[in-house]
Amino acid sequence: MTLKYFFCLVCSAVLLSGCWDIKEIEDVGIVTGLALDVSEEEQLLMINQYVKPGQIPTQQDSSQQDSPYQNLESTGTTLFEMIRENSLESNRPPNYTHLKSILFSTKLLEKEPLNQLIDLYIRDHEFRRTVPVFITMDPVQKIFNAQPEKELFPSIQIKELSENYHKNNTNPKNLTIGDMSQYISERKSFIIPGMAMINGNIKSYGAGVISGETSQYIGWIPLEKMEGIRYLHNNVEGGYLYLSEKDITDGPVVLEIKGANSKFDVSLSDGNLSMRVDVEVTTSLGEDWGVDRNVFKTGWEKEIKKAADKDIEDKVDVILQIAQKELKTDFAHLSQWARIHQPDYWKKHKEEWDEIFTQMDIDVQADVSIKDFGTQNFNME
């Protein structure tokens, strides 16, 4: 009797459920990238970058084929609606579990606040919270239609570029959509890594600043001014320091950064906040054009160190100039140090932080140590 019941149960479990939620992988449109812009009719424009699996080159067959992706553009007023509109054109429903990047245009973020735009992405569980976000001043089509050399997909290329942040300090660290939603709900300003098309290649190109107050785009940090922000975010892991002949007598010299640490101290005197930033950088001599320099003599590095200190201080000052004077917003997240070091003051004044921040006196002190000069030196006196 029990066996009979058991049999019925098993049968109904199998027959009633069927192959629940089954979806063969080849019937799914894998979307690797998503770009948002403003269309010509001033509506939202969305590009989904679909993978065309059949066009992926294999080892046996390396002949030139069509591009391995398909960009589907749709316009509308809500994102959900536009995603569903894709089904009119594509037989494979989009699947966002393999989304590698989301690209916004500055034009769109000037117009629409970011918190409304990412609502869908943080609400829907199919989007991962680790998807990195990028911003561009170019039309997004231009970047998404690029033909990258080493990667197959522009959307993956821009993500991989930003993973080089430990090689070059002008390349900001990835901002994930999860972090972004956190900054938005904390009403903090932040930067989104920027991308641009330069001579037909996608290039990491500065960063866009999003205001915490309005969640809108307020300005761009150009590539050459980017380095300082890394010291303020305290996420320098590599990179280099270039010292030209102007800075030192015998140059140019390149120092390779081995590690860096920034310490922040906020002090309060007469109701005024002042901040001190100590940047400690460990470097080694990477490339030296001053052949006469004798590194075996003690004190050889003194001049270089001085120039390097100044170089870093200048770079940080440049970014502070942008933050305090030009954009008047704290995208470097210095507020957390005020909160930690002066909690009582912070509690009272956190509402007017952007105001205080622009007036705050920030003193930057760099301390570069040159630990190593490599394996060989031409000057062997």
Next chain:
Amino acid sequence: MNVKEFLSQKKNDDCVTVKTIPFDSHNIYVLYMPSITDMTKIQDSILAPLLEWNNPEDKTVDHAFSAEPLTILFKTKDMDSHLLNGYTLMLENETVYAVETCGFHYRAVSEPVSEMTLRGARDGFIESLEENIKLLRVHLRSTHLKFEHLSLGLKAFTHVTIAYVEDEANEKLLEEVRKRIKAVKEDYLPDGGVVEQSLEKNTFSLFPELQETERPAKVANALAEGKVAIFVEGSPSVLLAPVTLNSLFQTSDDYNFKWIPASLIRLMRFAAAFLAVMLPSIYISLISFHHGLIPTDLAISISKTREGVPIPSFMEAFIMQMTIEILREAGIRLPKPIGPAVSIVGAIVIGEAAVTAGIVSPLMIIVVAFAAICSFTIVDYSLSLALRAVSFVMLFAAAMLGIYGLILAVFILSIHLIRLNSFTVPYLEPFAPYYPSRWKDTLIRLRFDKEGGSDE
């Protein structure tokens, strides 16, 4: 029935030769079955001494033989069975003596084909119970080694012998084994495998309740651990009870090599068993349900390889699994010289043609073939069969509900294994019930404890 009647009955039996030897005042009848006895032995050690015996004071058969062990039989049933076992009977008045003159033909002791080891004893059991006991004695020369001869089934055709080491084997276990042997109701049990099934309690379970082996060294090892061995007349497979899942994964090579490499290999064997059961079903559930769990590059290339495959991935996996099972079966049944032909046909049909024709995707072939190779590492063949069946269940579960279904199936399997007992011993011991102190020889084999000798 007395001896006279027995004699007259046998005189009419064509299979039995009856010789009458006049012996002083009375006749001695010598009975044997010529087809199963050793004629020279009868001639040399029975007929010759009897004919030459002329000690007038001591005129009984008993004294005519100095070396041969004589058994005196009383029951007609015993006389019959001794005759059938190749004994020669001597009837003197009302007394019946039996002398062993067995002439059965057995093959020579050779290495068992189904259990390969790299190092250690290479002898294997044969079809003779006596010889098998001798082989065991070679490996375990102890006075504590005890044998009990029992007969199995209603008509008692099958002779079994249980062997154990006194003080090591649990009395409760011994009692259970005896009870189960006595409870067997079948008439005829031809081989070890049939005996194994008639002794099992969990007839619906896929997992073996007794371990079968053809290696005397393995039996000796098991007996020293306190297990009970069941020898079956006419079968080279000896059954060991109780069995745990853990013991089915052990080979003698694990102990014959140094403990660190041996442990690594054992760990690998566990991993391979896991993959053999789960790999095709995990693959199915990933590609038909949870695409997000596959790394992007892999997802894209899987999607590419599956493009144009006309059948759903579950059917694809099922067909390939079936093909491999069929090939395996064909390989066993074919005579040895044609055996390799199966692998050639298999490799070409599955490996090459099916992919070129676009019926199956190459990745599926890799997955199924790898799972098949993994299943070859399973030491015990009964376990291998069980796990192959389980892998099909897993495949169905994965096709039905994805990883969720797979987890449900694993739950059901775990519940079954935890409830399973082999001769009162829990099947998953020492994991469940949890005896961490006995984990020294489970997933890894720890080194042997030693003392003495000089430190270098």
